[in-house]
Amino acid sequence: MTAYLECLRGIVLREWLRFVQQRSRFFSALVRPLLWLLVFAAGFRAALGIAIIEPYDTYITYETYIVPGLACMILLFNGMQGSLSMVYDREMGSMRVLLMSPLPRPFLLAAKLVATSLLSLLQVYAFLAIAWLYGVQPPVWGLLYALPALLLAGLMLAALGLLLSNGIRQLENFAGVMNFVIFPLFFLSSALYPLWKMREASEWLYWLCALNPFSHAVELVRFALYERLSVTALLVCLGVTALCSVLAVLTFNPQHAALRRSA
Amino acid sequence: MIGLEVSGVSFAYGARQALVDLDFVLVPGRFNALLGPNGAGKSTLIALLTRLYDLQSGDIRIGACSIREKPRQALAQIGVVFQQSTLxxxxxxxxxxxxxxxxxxxxxxxxxxxxxxxxxxxxxxxxxxxxxxxxxxxxxxxxxxxxxxxxxPQLLLLDEASAGLDPASRQALNAHVRRLCVEDGLTVLWTTHLFDEVQADDPLLILHRGRLVARGTAASLAEAGEDLSASFARLTEVAA
Known part of the structure; x- marks a missing residue:
């Protein structure tokens, strides 16, 4: 057991050291949601009135509405960044160091997911702190309740990123992930607008949003921030995390990349 | 001291055969050299020995552990320096x-x-x-x-570890690894395409186009008056 804990600590510490050395990564991860909060939300505040919807007890500003979605945006981008880093490590050969560990590969991959998610949490809480100063102030206990929700959402998105990285032949193909994964996941979700508004616009778009796991991650975090639990969102996030993790482990094989390159 | 036993190992990248029916045993506690030109299959063999690639046929035993049956115990006994730096x-x-x-x-x-x-x-x-x-x-x-x-580890694998180094650094590295064999009783597999890294009494394997074409020592493989490069040329020509 000690060996597993040491291994997990080592992987988390390495990710942390790499993160600390790439401070620009931290700031760019914050700039993106802050632009949405400070510029986009300010511009759309008047146009997008929000009715009273769960978990809120009263009318809320648009800024308040989008904060959970923007927190999850950080998790989404970091999950995909983790995927990019897996492809980079595979291309550069440093993945071999990880795989030479005598501990089981599923554990090593799970430890990578945990490390990615923990780093994401730091960035999310930095964002929530700035949002607090800006006036978006969920209950203080909500910030604590949101921790496991954010961790689960982070793990789900990191597992999705890992699964995607297994299918990416080389680093150059990563741009496709932006266009075909990040943007659809984000915009077809409840991050920026409540789903009933989407339903008014289009029934089929509504269903795409409702089925999108990212919507459930956003709702899980939104409810947790207001000291509530969305059971549906929790079950969907747990299920998608488990499915993506299992598929990522099953499809993870460094040999595949070599065979594909050779073919 | 533990040894390494490779038996009946073949590997193909799709239709391209990279290794063909390899059988060999390393001498425990010695500097074992694996000589082969670029593309001979050395790195593929290292990838199989380190379980980065799955065996397609045959078996590899590190000490008493089959890499198929007890991969984790086998990995725990191996130290590796890859051709491409992984730092x-x-x-x-x-x-x-x-x-x-x-x-x-x-x-x-x-x-x-x-x-x-x-x-x-x-x-x-x-x-x-x-x-x-x-x-x-x-x-x-x-x-x-x-x-x-x-x-x-009991077994140290070095895949063209001297690649990219200047001659003095290459020589120093080679001498250093030889000292490790003596001091620690390590079994070493040193893959290279450079003849001057192999000494006359080193256990030697010659790999060419995925096949093991000779084994012995540089001295035992040489015919009268031959140096290693001449022996290599003769042996690989016969194999071709």
Whole structure:
């Protein structure tokens, strides 16, 4: 057991050291949601009135509405960044160091997911702190309740990123992930607008949003921030995390990349 | 001292056969050389020995452990220096080593003790806090060897470890690894395409186009008046 804990600590510490050395990564991860909060939300505040919807007890500003979605945006981008880093490590050969560990590969991959998610949490809480100063102030206990929700959402998105990285032949193909994964996941979700508004616009778009796991991650975090639990969102996030993790482990094989390159 | 036994191992990248029915045993506690030109299949063999690739046929035994049946126990006995450097350039020497020790589940105190010991043996103790990026090629290779030895493996694999080094650094690295065989009783597999890295009495395997075309020592494979490069040319010509 000690060996597993040491291994997990080592992987988390390495990710942390790499993160600390790439401070620009931290700031760019914050700039993106802050632009949405400070510029986009300010511009759309008047146009997008929000009715009273769960978990809120009263009318809320648009800024308040989008904060959970923007927190999850950080998790989404970091999950995909983790995927990019897996492809980079595979291309550069440093993945071999990880795989030479005598501990089981599923554990090593799970430890990578945990490390990615923990780093994401730091960035999310930095964002929530700035949002607090800006006036978006969920209950203080909500910030604590949101921790496991954010961790689960982070793990789900990191597992999705890992699964995607297994299918990416080389680093150059990563741009496709932006266009075909990040943007659809984000915009077809409840991050920026409540789903009933989407339903008014289009029934089929509504269903795409409702089925999108990212919507459930956003709702899980939104409810947790207001000291509530969305059971549906929790079950969907747990299920998608488990499915993506299992598929990522099953499809993870460094040999595949070599065979594909050779073919 | 443990040995390495490869039996009936073949490997193909799709339609391209990279290794064909390899059978050999390494001499325990010795510097075993595997000589082959680029594309002979050396790196594919290393990938199979380290379980980065799955065996398609045959078996590999490291000591008493079959890599098919007990892959984790087998991996615990191997230290590797890959052809392409796998150090994290932005981390310091000691941070790279700590990461490796953690991946092998070594308790922190023991890891620190071994890091100090191995860095001292590699004469890198004073550079432990420097980023790897600041080291020259020869020193980086030494860090990789120190890293490969942290978990006390019995078998050390070096895949063209001297590639890219200047002649003096190559020679020093080669001599250093030979000393490890003597001091630690390590079994070493040193893959190379450079004849001057092999000594006359080294156990030698010659790999050519995925096939093992000769085994013995450089001295035993040579015909009258031949040096190793002439023996190699003759043996690979016959095989072709």
């Amino acid at each position: 994290d350039l932005d981390l310091s020497v000691e941070q790279n080593l700590r990461y490796h020790a953690a991946l092998h589940g070594l308790p922190r105190a023991l890891a620190e003790e071994r890091i100090a010991l191995e860095l001292a043996r590699q004469q890198l103790a004073e550079r432990r806090r420097e980023p790897v990026r600041a080291l020259n090629g020869g020193h980086r290779r030494r860090v990789e060897i120190a890293r490969a030895l942290l978990h006390k």
